[in-house]
Amino acid sequence: MSATRRKFLQGSGLAAAALGLGGASLGAAGAVAAEPAGRPAAAPDFRPDDWASVRAQFRLSPEYAHLSNFYIVSHPKPVRDAIDKYRHALDDNPAIFLETHMFERPEDMLCPKVMAAAAEYIGGRPEDVALTSSTTNGLALLYNGLRLKPGQEILTTTHDHYVHHESIRLAAGKWGTPVRRTTLYDTGATASVDQIVSRLRAAVQPNTRLIGITWVHSSTGVRLPVRRIADAVAEINQGRDAADRALIVLDGVHGFGAVEDRVADLGCDFFAAGTHKWIFAPRGTGLIWARPENWALVQPTIPTFISLDLYNAWQEQRPPDGPTKAAWVSPGGFLAYEHQWAAVEAFRFHAQIGRKRIADRIAALNTRIKEGLAAMQHVTLHTPMDPALSAGINCFEVQGHAPKEVVERLLDRRIVASTSPYKVTYPRLSAGIMNTPEEVDSALKAVRALA
Ligand SMILES: Cc1ncc(COP(=O)(O)O)c(C=O)c1O
Structure with missing residues (x-):
């Protein structure tokens, strides 16, 4: 254990190896808590090609028809088991387990495994994924971190969620950034791709720097044709200087895990989503993905624990080396790690089903x-x-x-x-x-x- 890494945690003299608590000792899933009355005693073996077996992985009360699952996840069995496994390990030996899996040997670190699983699903690179706790958290980090030049504006729409509009308002208020909202369709039922794209295109002005939109509107159920919008914005950007390009910030929470498109193919510049809805990752998890060249535009807001770059720079009393990386934008402070780490199982669950x-x-x-x-x-x-x-x-x-x-x-x-x-x-x-x-x-x- 390097002194630097040890100090990052607590300055203790704990030695994980001495206590035999390396990654390999994690073992099989821990005991699962007794099922409440009315629930099946245990999920049968998971057969991903059988929808009844998929349903049986969720402990949803059979007395209800749950037709609001997009609101907040019920953890499927593989995710519950992973949470239990990590919770037991943390309860057994919190300081050492955390130290070993957050700050020691790269091969034992668990956050990069989450970033890798998410990246595979997104169709991007693990190093372009920041781990957050929700869509809300991700949008706030983006709008706070993307500094606009005086005179540049944020364009958004009338269809977005409270947390998107508030993230914009709170950040824009700090810098006096102008914000405008446009309406992409009058009624959801009659919305069309051409109408949405042409209205968005017409609303973009020469000083529009950020375009905040939502993949699937929870106000109407409309799914935006994000790829077509991105193509239109790319045309607008032709001839603009890099610092004036219009960038798309997408609230993707109700498309992520619900439709087939890979995020990296959508053409957006920044993507924020909770993974605790359609992805089935634990409650209190989410992510930001950005195109590789865009991370440099983001100023981190909350000190990270995932990368030692910023900690080492602080130790050495110097500015961090180089442009922002996604890991620098992942909020630190100790978290409910059993939830964050168990997210890997949710992406695996999706992959198994297809x-x-x-x-x-x-x-x-x-x-x-x-x-x-x-x-x-x-x-x-x-x-x-x-x-x-x-x-x-x-x-x-x-x-x-x-x-x-x-x-x-x-x-x-x-x-x-x-x-x-x-x-x-x-x-x-x-x-x-x-x-x-x-x-x-x-x-x-x-x-x-x-x-
Ligand atoms: C479109 C949209 N964005 C964001 C959110 C908030 O998501 P989170 O709980 O991940 O912050 C919601 C809530 O369901 C939503 O409908």
Whole structure:
């Protein structure tokens, strides 16, 4: 153990090797806590090609049809087991286990394994992934870290989530950066790729430096054609100096894990997402990915524990060497590491089931929801029917019933729906890979009964 690394933790004389607690000693999964009443005693062996087996990996109460899983994850079994394993190891020997797996030999470090698993899923490089705790956290780090020149503006839209608009407002307020919002479509149900791209293109001005958009709008269920938007922005950027290029910041949380596209192919410059929704990584996990050349534009906000570069520079009382790296943007402070490290298992879970199978299943179940809703006279569907312009969230209205009342009436029948947390609010139904066509049909029956 180098003195530098030891001091980084606590200045202790602990020696992991002496106590035999290297990475190899981690062992098999720890004991799993007793299941609460009503849950299956144990998940059967995981058969990734069988949707019933996939469902059985989640401890979701069988008494409800859970059609709001995009809100916050229920950990599937491999993720629960990994959390248990790391929690036991940390509870057994916190200082040594942490020291060994955060600050010792590179081959024992666990955060790089998370970055590698995420990068493989993204289609990018591990060194371009910063680990965060949520979408919110990632967006705030980006807007705080991207310094604009005087006169440059941030363009965003009227469709984004509270945390995106607030991240912009809080950062822009510090520097007096102008912010504008544009509307990409009037109603979700009639939105089209051409309309969205042309409205966005028309809204970009010569001084637009950041374009903040959202992959899948949780306000309407619309999925933006990000690749087409990026191509349009690339055209606008032709002839602009590097320092004036318009850069796309994407809130990707409801596309990441729900649709097949690889993030690195979308054409965005910065991508922030929680991994505790569609990816099924532990609650309180997320990431930022950026194109390699873009990290240099980000000023870190929170001291990192993942890279020793900044710590060594601080020790030597000098500025850090070279431009910002993604690891420098991963917030430090000790975290719930059993959650952060267990994220690897979520990416593995996706890979085992298959990216395309997951996307197809989500599209099929949500198309079933939309077709069912669209066929009802008393229902207005606000999400496009086209699977290319939607993903796993469906927004609708029921004549004569306020959104909150719709959700309450569905809950009376043990169907878990949600309302969208926006100024104009709608009831929402959303199906993920843990849901069944029968659950969808029971929800449709409940909506039909509201006529
Ligand atoms: C579009 C969108 N962005 C961001 C968030 C916040 O996500 P997180 O909990 O990862 O910060 C939400 C919440 O569901 C959302 O709908």
